[in-house]
Amino acid sequence: MVIKKLPKLRSRPHPPPSPPAELAALSPPVDPSSVTPPPTLSLSTASQTQLSQFLAAHLKPPFTPQALLAFLKTRLHHHPKFAAFDFQIFHYAASLDSFRHDHSTFEWMVRTLAVTHRFDALRFVLDFIASNPCPCSDGIFSCSRTEPIFRFAINSYCRVGRFDEALAAFDCMKKTIDGLPNVAVYNTVIHGFIKYREVEKALGFYDRMIKDRVKPDVFTFNILISGYCRNSQFGLALDVFKEMRIKGCTPNVVSFNTLIKGFFRERKFEEGIGMAYEMIELGCEFSTVTCEILIHGLCEEGRVLDACNLLVDFLGKGVLPREFDCYSLIEGLCKEGEVGRAVEVMGELWTKENAPSLIACTTLIEGCRRLGKTIEAVALTEKMLNEGILPDSVTYNCLLRDMCNAGKSVEANTLRLLASRKGLHPDGMTYNILVSGYTREGRRKEGQLLVDEMLDKGFIPNIATYNRLMDGLFNGKNYF
Structure with a gap:
Protein backbone atom coordinates (compact mmCIF):
# COMPACT_ATOMS: atom_id res chain seq x y z
CA MET A 1 0.00 0.00 0.00
CA VAL A 2 1.16 3.53 -0.78
CA ILE A 3 0.67 5.79 2.21
CA LYS A 4 -0.84 9.12 1.25
CA LYS A 5 0.15 12.37 2.81
CA LEU A 6 -2.24 13.82 5.33
CA PRO A 7 -4.72 16.08 3.52
CA LYS A 8 -4.84 19.73 4.23
CA LEU A 9 -7.67 20.79 6.51
CA ARG A 10 -10.54 22.49 4.76
CA SER A 11 -13.77 23.83 6.05
CA ARG A 12 -15.91 22.33 3.25
CA PRO A 13 -15.43 20.16 0.17
CA HIS A 14 -14.37 21.56 -3.14
CA PRO A 15 -17.25 22.97 -5.17
CA PRO A 16 -18.59 20.49 -7.68
CA PRO A 17 -17.11 20.75 -11.18
CA SER A 18 -19.21 22.21 -13.93
CA PRO A 19 -21.60 19.67 -15.36
CA PRO A 20 -21.71 18.86 -19.07
CA ALA A 21 -23.20 21.58 -21.28
CA GLU A 22 -26.41 19.68 -21.91
CA LEU A 23 -26.91 19.31 -18.15
CA ALA A 24 -26.01 22.86 -17.18
CA ALA A 25 -29.55 24.10 -17.63
CA LEU A 26 -30.75 21.55 -15.12
CA SER A 27 -28.20 22.42 -12.42
CA PRO A 28 -29.21 24.64 -9.50
CA PRO A 29 -27.89 28.21 -9.40
CA VAL A 30 -26.57 29.82 -6.23
CA ASP A 31 -28.53 32.84 -5.02
CA PRO A 32 -26.91 35.90 -3.36
CA SER A 33 -27.58 34.58 0.14
CA SER A 34 -25.55 31.39 -0.64
CA VAL A 35 -28.59 29.17 -0.09
CA THR A 36 -28.92 26.91 -3.13
CA PRO A 37 -32.48 26.44 -4.36
CA PRO A 38 -33.69 23.03 -5.51
CA PRO A 39 -33.22 22.03 -9.18
CA THR A 40 -36.50 23.23 -10.61
CA LEU A 41 -35.52 25.59 -13.43
CA SER A 42 -36.08 23.02 -16.19
CA LEU A 43 -39.66 22.35 -15.12
CA SER A 44 -42.82 24.27 -15.82
CA THR A 45 -43.96 26.74 -13.18
CA ALA A 46 -46.58 24.33 -11.83
CA SER A 47 -44.08 21.44 -11.77
CA GLN A 48 -41.46 23.63 -10.11
CA THR A 49 -43.89 24.31 -7.31
CA GLN A 50 -44.72 20.63 -6.96
CA LEU A 51 -41.06 19.58 -6.85
CA SER A 52 -40.25 22.35 -4.36
CA GLN A 53 -43.08 21.16 -2.14
CA PHE A 54 -41.94 17.54 -2.57
CA LEU A 55 -38.38 18.39 -1.52
CA ALA A 56 -39.55 20.62 1.32
CA ALA A 57 -41.66 17.77 2.67
CA HIS A 58 -39.03 15.03 2.43
CA LEU A 59 -35.55 16.61 2.18
CA LYS A 60 -35.14 19.77 4.23
CA PRO A 61 -31.58 21.14 4.65
CA PRO A 62 -29.53 20.45 6.60
CA PHE A 63 -29.55 16.71 5.89
CA THR A 64 -27.00 13.90 6.07
CA PRO A 65 -25.79 11.58 3.29
CA GLN A 66 -27.86 8.82 4.89
CA ALA A 67 -30.96 10.99 4.71
CA LEU A 68 -30.25 11.88 1.07
CA LEU A 69 -29.71 8.21 0.19
CA ALA A 70 -32.96 7.20 1.87
CA PHE A 71 -34.75 9.96 -0.02
CA LEU A 72 -33.28 8.86 -3.37
CA LYS A 73 -34.09 5.20 -2.76
CA THR A 74 -37.53 5.35 -1.19
CA ARG A 75 -39.02 8.67 -2.26
CA LEU A 76 -37.56 9.79 -5.58
CA HIS A 77 -36.59 6.54 -7.32
CA HIS A 78 -40.19 5.37 -7.76
CA HIS A 79 -41.78 8.77 -8.31
CA PRO A 80 -43.43 8.85 -11.76
CA LYS A 81 -42.73 12.57 -12.32
CA PHE A 82 -39.52 13.46 -10.51
CA ALA A 83 -37.46 10.24 -10.70
CA ALA A 84 -35.46 11.55 -13.67
CA PHE A 85 -34.15 14.45 -11.56
CA ASP A 86 -31.99 12.29 -9.28
CA PHE A 87 -28.77 13.61 -10.81
CA GLN A 88 -29.89 17.22 -10.48
CA ILE A 89 -30.78 16.67 -6.82
CA PHE A 90 -27.39 15.02 -6.29
CA HIS A 91 -25.75 18.14 -7.75
CA TYR A 92 -28.02 20.40 -5.72
CA ALA A 93 -27.04 18.64 -2.49
CA ALA A 94 -23.33 18.94 -3.33
CA SER A 95 -23.60 22.73 -3.62
CA LEU A 96 -25.00 23.15 -0.11
CA ASP A 97 -22.50 24.45 2.46
CA SER A 98 -23.89 22.12 5.12
CA PHE A 99 -23.64 18.91 3.09
CA ARG A 100 -20.88 16.57 1.90
CA HIS A 101 -21.40 13.43 -0.14
CA ASP A 102 -19.90 10.14 1.05
CA HIS A 103 -19.31 6.78 -0.63
CA SER A 104 -22.93 5.66 -0.11
CA THR A 105 -24.40 8.51 -2.18
CA PHE A 106 -21.55 8.25 -4.69
CA GLU A 107 -22.21 4.55 -5.20
CA TRP A 108 -25.95 4.99 -5.55
CA MET A 109 -25.57 7.76 -8.09
CA VAL A 110 -22.91 5.98 -10.16
CA ARG A 111 -24.88 2.73 -10.31
CA THR A 112 -28.12 4.52 -11.17
CA LEU A 113 -26.56 6.56 -13.97
CA ALA A 114 -24.70 3.52 -15.35
CA VAL A 115 -27.70 1.19 -15.52
CA THR A 116 -29.82 3.92 -17.15
CA HIS A 117 -27.05 4.70 -19.68
CA ARG A 118 -26.71 8.37 -18.70
CA PHE A 119 -23.00 8.29 -19.44
CA ASP A 120 -22.39 12.04 -19.75
CA ALA A 121 -23.73 12.58 -16.27
CA LEU A 122 -21.76 9.55 -15.08
CA ARG A 123 -18.50 11.13 -16.27
CA PHE A 124 -19.39 14.28 -14.35
CA VAL A 125 -20.00 12.32 -11.13
CA LEU A 126 -16.71 10.42 -11.47
CA ASP A 127 -14.80 13.68 -11.87
CA PHE A 128 -16.65 15.03 -8.85
CA ILE A 129 -15.64 12.00 -6.77
CA ALA A 130 -12.01 12.56 -7.72
CA SER A 131 -12.06 16.23 -6.69
CA ASN A 132 -14.33 15.72 -3.64
CA PRO A 133 -13.29 12.42 -2.03
CA CYS A 134 -15.45 10.59 0.46
CA PRO A 135 -14.99 11.74 4.09
CA CYS A 136 -13.39 8.34 4.69
CA SER A 137 -10.39 9.69 2.77
CA ASP A 138 -9.72 12.47 5.29
CA GLY A 139 -7.33 10.16 7.14
CA ILE A 140 -4.20 8.47 5.87
CA PHE A 141 -5.88 6.05 3.48
CA SER A 142 -8.45 6.57 0.77
CA CYS A 143 -11.99 5.21 1.07
CA SER A 144 -12.10 1.47 0.41
CA ARG A 145 -15.31 1.82 -1.61
CA THR A 146 -13.76 4.13 -4.21
CA GLU A 147 -12.31 1.37 -6.38
CA PRO A 148 -15.53 -0.73 -6.53
CA ILE A 149 -17.50 2.40 -7.45
CA PHE A 150 -15.16 3.18 -10.34
CA ARG A 151 -15.04 -0.46 -11.36
CA PHE A 152 -18.81 -0.54 -11.80
CA ALA A 153 -18.63 2.56 -13.99
CA ILE A 154 -15.73 1.16 -16.03
CA ASN A 155 -17.62 -2.08 -16.59
CA SER A 156 -20.66 -0.13 -17.78
CA TYR A 157 -18.57 1.87 -20.24
CA CYS A 158 -16.92 -1.29 -21.57
CA ARG A 159 -20.24 -3.08 -21.90
CA VAL A 160 -21.44 -0.51 -24.47
CA GLY A 161 -18.06 -0.02 -26.16
CA ARG A 162 -17.27 3.46 -24.79
CA PHE A 163 -13.62 2.66 -24.22
CA ASP A 164 -12.25 6.21 -24.24
CA GLU A 165 -14.47 7.00 -21.27
CA ALA A 166 -13.61 3.68 -19.62
CA LEU A 167 -9.89 4.44 -19.87
CA ALA A 168 -10.44 7.99 -18.61
CA ALA A 169 -12.34 6.60 -15.63
CA PHE A 170 -9.55 4.08 -15.04
CA ASP A 171 -6.91 6.83 -15.00
CA CYS A 172 -9.06 8.91 -12.68
CA MET A 173 -9.46 5.93 -10.34
CA LYS A 174 -5.70 5.30 -10.21
CA LYS A 175 -5.13 8.84 -8.96
CA THR A 176 -7.80 8.47 -6.29
CA ILE A 177 -7.11 5.09 -4.69
CA ASP A 178 -4.23 3.82 -2.59
CA GLY A 179 -1.67 1.63 -4.34
CA LEU A 180 -2.32 -0.27 -7.54
CA PRO A 181 -5.75 -1.20 -8.89
CA ASN A 182 -7.04 -4.71 -8.34
CA VAL A 183 -6.40 -7.18 -11.16
CA ALA A 184 -10.17 -7.51 -11.59
CA VAL A 185 -10.38 -3.93 -12.91
CA TYR A 186 -7.77 -4.67 -15.57
CA ASN A 187 -9.67 -7.84 -16.46
CA THR A 188 -12.84 -5.81 -16.90
CA VAL A 189 -11.22 -3.55 -19.47
CA ILE A 190 -9.46 -6.41 -21.28
CA HIS A 191 -12.72 -8.37 -21.46
CA GLY A 192 -14.48 -5.30 -22.86
CA PHE A 193 -11.93 -5.00 -25.67
CA ILE A 194 -12.17 -8.73 -26.42
CA LYS A 195 -15.97 -8.57 -26.51
CA TYR A 196 -15.76 -5.96 -29.27
CA ARG A 197 -12.98 -7.90 -31.04
CA GLU A 198 -10.39 -5.25 -30.27
CA VAL A 199 -7.70 -7.85 -29.60
CA GLU A 200 -4.75 -5.52 -30.19
CA LYS A 201 -6.12 -2.98 -27.72
CA ALA A 202 -6.72 -5.76 -25.21
CA LEU A 203 -3.08 -6.82 -25.57
CA GLY A 204 -1.99 -3.21 -25.20
CA PHE A 205 -3.88 -2.92 -21.94
CA TYR A 206 -2.43 -6.25 -20.82
CA ASP A 207 1.05 -4.84 -21.46
CA ARG A 208 0.11 -1.80 -19.40
CA MET A 209 -0.98 -4.14 -16.63
CA ILE A 210 2.44 -5.79 -16.63
CA LYS A 211 4.19 -2.40 -16.62
CA ASP A 212 2.04 -1.38 -13.64
CA ARG A 213 3.45 -4.45 -11.85
CA VAL A 214 -0.02 -5.97 -11.43
CA LYS A 215 0.20 -9.76 -11.65
CA PRO A 216 -2.31 -11.29 -14.08
CA ASP A 217 -4.50 -14.09 -12.79
CA VAL A 218 -6.17 -17.07 -14.43
CA PHE A 219 -9.11 -14.92 -15.53
CA THR A 220 -6.79 -12.55 -17.38
CA PHE A 221 -5.28 -15.38 -19.40
CA ASN A 222 -8.65 -17.04 -20.01
CA ILE A 223 -9.99 -13.79 -21.46
CA LEU A 224 -7.03 -13.50 -23.82
CA ILE A 225 -7.19 -17.17 -24.84
CA SER A 226 -10.91 -16.84 -25.57
CA GLY A 227 -10.31 -13.66 -27.57
CA TYR A 228 -7.72 -15.32 -29.80
CA CYS A 229 -9.89 -18.39 -30.31
CA ARG A 230 -12.90 -16.24 -31.23
CA ASN A 231 -10.77 -14.45 -33.82
CA SER A 232 -9.43 -17.71 -35.33
CA GLN A 233 -5.92 -17.09 -34.00
CA PHE A 234 -5.53 -20.41 -32.28
CA GLY A 235 -1.76 -20.45 -32.44
CA LEU A 236 -1.60 -17.21 -30.47
CA ALA A 237 -4.06 -18.67 -27.96
CA LEU A 238 -1.62 -21.52 -27.37
CA ASP A 239 1.17 -19.01 -26.88
CA VAL A 240 -0.88 -17.28 -24.18
CA PHE A 241 -1.49 -20.67 -22.55
CA LYS A 242 2.26 -21.32 -22.49
CA GLU A 243 2.93 -17.86 -21.06
CA MET A 244 0.34 -18.60 -18.42
CA ARG A 245 2.30 -21.65 -17.32
CA ILE A 246 5.61 -19.77 -17.42
CA LYS A 247 4.26 -17.07 -15.14
CA GLY A 248 3.26 -19.70 -12.61
CA CYS A 249 -0.49 -19.31 -13.12
CA THR A 250 -2.28 -22.67 -12.95
CA PRO A 251 -4.91 -23.07 -15.71
CA ASN A 252 -8.43 -23.97 -14.66
CA VAL A 253 -11.20 -25.89 -16.37
CA VAL A 254 -12.24 -22.83 -18.39
CA SER A 255 -8.72 -22.52 -19.80
CA PHE A 256 -8.73 -26.13 -20.96
CA ASN A 257 -12.30 -26.03 -22.26
CA THR A 258 -11.52 -23.01 -24.42
CA LEU A 259 -8.44 -24.65 -25.91
CA ILE A 260 -10.11 -28.03 -26.46
CA LYS A 261 -12.95 -26.30 -28.27
CA GLY A 262 -10.35 -24.43 -30.33
CA PHE A 263 -8.59 -27.67 -31.24
CA PHE A 264 -11.88 -29.23 -32.31
CA ARG A 265 -12.76 -26.14 -34.35
CA GLU A 266 -9.42 -26.58 -36.14
CA ARG A 267 -10.27 -30.26 -36.59
CA LYS A 268 -7.28 -31.24 -34.47
CA PHE A 269 -9.16 -33.86 -32.52
CA GLU A 270 -6.18 -35.81 -31.20
CA GLU A 271 -4.63 -32.66 -29.78
CA GLY A 272 -7.92 -31.75 -28.12
CA ILE A 273 -8.20 -35.20 -26.56
CA GLY A 274 -4.58 -34.93 -25.45
CA MET A 275 -5.42 -31.66 -23.70
CA ALA A 276 -8.17 -33.49 -21.80
CA TYR A 277 -5.69 -36.08 -20.56
CA GLU A 278 -3.37 -33.26 -19.53
CA MET A 279 -6.23 -31.98 -17.38
CA ILE A 280 -6.37 -35.37 -15.67
CA GLU A 281 -2.62 -35.35 -15.02
CA LEU A 282 -2.83 -31.88 -13.46
CA GLY A 283 -5.76 -32.91 -11.28
CA CYS A 284 -8.09 -30.39 -12.93
CA GLU A 285 -11.67 -31.66 -12.62
CA PHE A 286 -13.78 -32.07 -15.75
CA SER A 287 -16.95 -30.04 -16.08
CA THR A 288 -20.02 -31.08 -18.03
CA VAL A 289 -18.93 -28.55 -20.67
CA THR A 290 -15.61 -30.39 -21.06
CA CYS A 291 -17.39 -33.66 -21.82
CA GLU A 292 -19.92 -31.99 -24.09
CA ILE A 293 -17.12 -30.48 -26.18
CA LEU A 294 -15.31 -33.81 -26.44
CA ILE A 295 -18.14 -36.36 -26.71
CA HIS A 296 -20.61 -34.26 -28.67
CA GLY A 297 -17.83 -32.94 -30.89
CA LEU A 298 -16.65 -36.43 -31.86
CA CYS A 299 -20.23 -37.60 -32.43
CA GLU A 300 -20.92 -34.66 -34.74
CA GLU A 301 -17.88 -35.69 -36.79
CA GLY A 302 -19.18 -39.25 -37.09
CA ARG A 303 -16.54 -40.64 -34.73
CA VAL A 304 -19.13 -42.22 -32.46
CA LEU A 305 -17.08 -45.26 -31.44
CA ASP A 306 -14.12 -43.02 -30.57
CA ALA A 307 -16.44 -40.94 -28.41
CA CYS A 308 -17.75 -44.11 -26.80
CA ASN A 309 -14.26 -45.37 -25.97
CA LEU A 310 -13.31 -41.96 -24.58
CA LEU A 311 -16.39 -41.88 -22.35
CA VAL A 312 -15.70 -45.38 -21.01
CA ASP A 313 -12.08 -44.43 -20.31
CA PHE A 314 -13.14 -41.28 -18.45
CA LEU A 315 -15.64 -43.36 -16.53
CA GLY A 316 -12.97 -45.86 -15.55
CA VAL A 345 -22.13 -48.22 -22.03
CA MET A 346 -25.41 -47.74 -20.21
CA GLY A 347 -24.63 -50.69 -17.96
CA GLU A 348 -21.18 -49.31 -17.13
CA LEU A 349 -22.68 -45.94 -16.28
CA TRP A 350 -24.99 -47.57 -13.75
CA THR A 351 -22.17 -49.71 -12.38
CA LYS A 352 -20.10 -46.58 -11.70
CA GLU A 353 -23.15 -44.86 -10.16
CA ASN A 354 -23.38 -42.36 -13.04
CA ALA A 355 -27.07 -42.88 -13.67
CA PRO A 356 -28.03 -41.85 -17.23
CA SER A 357 -30.79 -39.34 -17.87
CA LEU A 358 -34.37 -40.21 -18.79
CA ILE A 359 -33.77 -38.92 -22.34
CA ALA A 360 -30.73 -41.17 -22.80
CA CYS A 361 -32.64 -44.20 -21.49
CA THR A 362 -35.66 -43.47 -23.68
CA THR A 363 -33.42 -43.05 -26.73
CA LEU A 364 -31.83 -46.45 -26.10
CA ILE A 365 -35.20 -48.16 -25.56
CA GLU A 366 -36.43 -46.78 -28.90
CA GLY A 367 -33.19 -47.88 -30.56
CA CYS A 368 -33.66 -51.41 -29.24
CA ARG A 369 -37.28 -51.47 -30.37
CA ARG A 370 -36.40 -50.36 -33.91
CA LEU A 371 -33.97 -53.28 -34.23
CA GLY A 372 -36.40 -55.75 -32.68
CA LYS A 373 -34.31 -56.20 -29.54
CA THR A 374 -37.29 -56.39 -27.22
CA ILE A 375 -35.50 -58.35 -24.51
CA GLU A 376 -32.83 -55.67 -24.16
CA ALA A 377 -35.48 -52.94 -24.12
CA VAL A 378 -37.42 -54.71 -21.38
CA ALA A 379 -34.29 -55.25 -19.28
CA LEU A 380 -33.41 -51.57 -19.58
CA THR A 381 -36.95 -50.54 -18.63
CA GLU A 382 -36.86 -52.77 -15.55
CA LYS A 383 -33.50 -51.25 -14.58
CA MET A 384 -34.94 -47.77 -14.99
CA LEU A 385 -37.93 -48.57 -12.82
CA ASN A 386 -35.76 -50.12 -10.10
CA GLU A 387 -33.55 -47.01 -10.13
CA GLY A 388 -36.56 -44.72 -9.80
CA ILE A 389 -36.47 -43.45 -13.41
CA LEU A 390 -39.98 -43.58 -14.85
CA PRO A 391 -40.29 -43.80 -18.64
CA ASP A 392 -42.90 -41.73 -20.44
CA SER A 393 -46.23 -43.38 -21.08
CA VAL A 394 -45.83 -43.49 -24.88
CA THR A 395 -42.51 -45.38 -24.77
CA TYR A 396 -43.84 -47.63 -22.02
CA ASN A 397 -47.03 -48.54 -23.90
CA CYS A 398 -45.16 -49.12 -27.17
CA LEU A 399 -42.84 -51.54 -25.41
CA LEU A 400 -45.83 -53.42 -23.90
CA ARG A 401 -47.32 -53.67 -27.40
CA ASP A 402 -44.07 -55.13 -28.75
CA MET A 403 -44.08 -57.70 -25.95
CA CYS A 404 -47.69 -58.65 -26.57
CA ASN A 405 -47.08 -58.90 -30.33
CA ALA A 406 -44.23 -61.27 -29.54
CA GLY A 407 -46.58 -63.51 -27.52
CA LYS A 408 -45.29 -62.37 -24.14
CA SER A 409 -48.43 -60.87 -22.66
CA VAL A 410 -47.81 -62.43 -19.25
CA GLU A 411 -44.34 -60.85 -19.09
CA ALA A 412 -45.86 -57.56 -20.26
CA ASN A 413 -48.38 -57.63 -17.43
CA THR A 414 -45.56 -58.41 -14.98
CA LEU A 415 -43.78 -55.28 -16.22
CA ARG A 416 -47.03 -53.37 -15.77
CA LEU A 417 -47.25 -54.48 -12.14
CA LEU A 418 -43.61 -53.46 -11.50
CA ALA A 419 -44.23 -50.05 -13.05
CA SER A 420 -47.33 -49.57 -10.90
CA ARG A 421 -45.37 -50.31 -7.74
CA LYS A 422 -42.75 -47.73 -8.77
CA GLY A 423 -45.31 -45.01 -9.43
CA LEU A 424 -46.02 -45.37 -13.17
CA HIS A 425 -49.74 -46.05 -13.18
CA PRO A 426 -51.34 -47.64 -16.27
CA ASP A 427 -53.78 -45.72 -18.44
CA GLY A 428 -56.58 -46.95 -20.66
CA MET A 429 -54.18 -47.64 -23.54
CA THR A 430 -52.04 -49.86 -21.29
CA TYR A 431 -55.01 -52.06 -20.37
CA ASN A 432 -56.29 -52.27 -23.94
CA ILE A 433 -52.85 -53.40 -25.17
CA LEU A 434 -52.67 -56.13 -22.50
CA VAL A 435 -56.26 -57.32 -23.04
CA SER A 436 -55.57 -57.49 -26.77
CA GLY A 437 -52.48 -59.60 -26.12
CA TYR A 438 -54.35 -61.98 -23.83
CA THR A 439 -57.09 -62.28 -26.44
CA ARG A 440 -54.64 -63.33 -29.16
CA GLU A 441 -53.05 -65.88 -26.81
CA GLY A 442 -56.42 -67.26 -25.69
CA ARG A 443 -55.79 -66.38 -22.02
CA ARG A 444 -59.42 -65.74 -21.03
CA LYS A 445 -58.99 -65.84 -17.27
CA GLU A 446 -56.10 -63.35 -17.19
CA GLY A 447 -57.88 -61.12 -19.68
CA GLN A 448 -61.11 -61.14 -17.69
CA LEU A 449 -59.24 -60.02 -14.55
CA LEU A 450 -57.80 -57.07 -16.46
CA VAL A 451 -61.20 -56.11 -17.90
CA ASP A 452 -62.69 -56.15 -14.40
CA GLU A 453 -59.81 -54.00 -13.18
CA MET A 454 -60.44 -51.59 -16.05
CA LEU A 455 -64.09 -51.38 -15.03
CA ASP A 456 -63.17 -50.66 -11.40
CA LYS A 457 -60.80 -47.86 -12.44
CA GLY A 458 -63.23 -46.20 -14.79
CA PHE A 459 -61.47 -47.02 -18.07
CA ILE A 460 -64.60 -48.61 -19.56
CA PRO A 461 -67.06 -45.85 -20.48
CA ASN A 462 -70.20 -47.97 -20.99
CA ILE A 463 -71.64 -51.48 -20.92
CA ALA A 464 -71.28 -51.86 -24.69
CA THR A 465 -67.49 -51.49 -24.45
CA TYR A 466 -67.40 -53.97 -21.57
CA ASN A 467 -69.44 -56.52 -23.52
CA ARG A 468 -67.23 -56.07 -26.59
CA LEU A 469 -64.07 -56.78 -24.63
CA MET A 470 -65.52 -59.81 -22.89
CA ASP A 471 -66.96 -61.15 -26.16
CA GLY A 472 -63.55 -60.85 -27.74
CA LEU A 473 -61.90 -62.80 -24.95
CA PHE A 474 -64.35 -65.69 -25.11
CA ASN A 475 -64.63 -65.79 -28.92
CA GLY A 476 -60.95 -65.18 -29.61
CA LYS A 477 -61.70 -62.00 -31.56
CA ASN A 478 -59.49 -58.96 -31.06
CA TYR A 479 -61.59 -55.80 -31.17
CA PHE A 480 -58.70 -53.49 -30.30
Missing part, protein backbone atom coordinates in the same frame (compact mmCIF):
# COMPACT_ATOMS: atom_id res chain seq x y z
CA LYS A 317 -10.66 -43.08 -14.38
CA GLY A 318 -13.46 -41.61 -12.27
CA VAL A 319 -13.34 -38.18 -13.92
CA LEU A 320 -16.71 -38.20 -15.68
CA PRO A 321 -19.05 -35.62 -14.04
CA ARG A 322 -22.23 -37.16 -12.67
CA GLU A 323 -24.27 -34.39 -14.29
CA PHE A 324 -23.08 -35.20 -17.81
CA ASP A 325 -25.86 -36.42 -20.11
CA CYS A 326 -24.62 -39.02 -22.60
CA TYR A 327 -27.77 -38.64 -24.73
CA SER A 328 -25.91 -37.62 -27.90
CA LEU A 329 -23.56 -40.60 -27.63
CA ILE A 330 -26.42 -43.08 -27.12
CA GLU A 331 -28.30 -41.54 -30.04
CA GLY A 332 -25.20 -41.75 -32.23
CA LEU A 333 -24.59 -45.39 -31.36
CA CYS A 334 -28.21 -46.28 -32.10
CA LYS A 335 -28.06 -44.51 -35.48
CA GLU A 336 -24.91 -46.47 -36.31
CA GLY A 337 -26.68 -49.72 -35.39
CA GLU A 338 -24.40 -50.19 -32.37
CA VAL A 339 -27.24 -50.81 -29.94
CA GLY A 340 -25.34 -53.58 -28.19
CA ARG A 341 -22.46 -51.21 -27.50
CA ALA A 342 -24.91 -48.58 -26.27
CA VAL A 343 -26.40 -51.13 -23.85
CA GLU A 344 -22.90 -51.90 -22.55
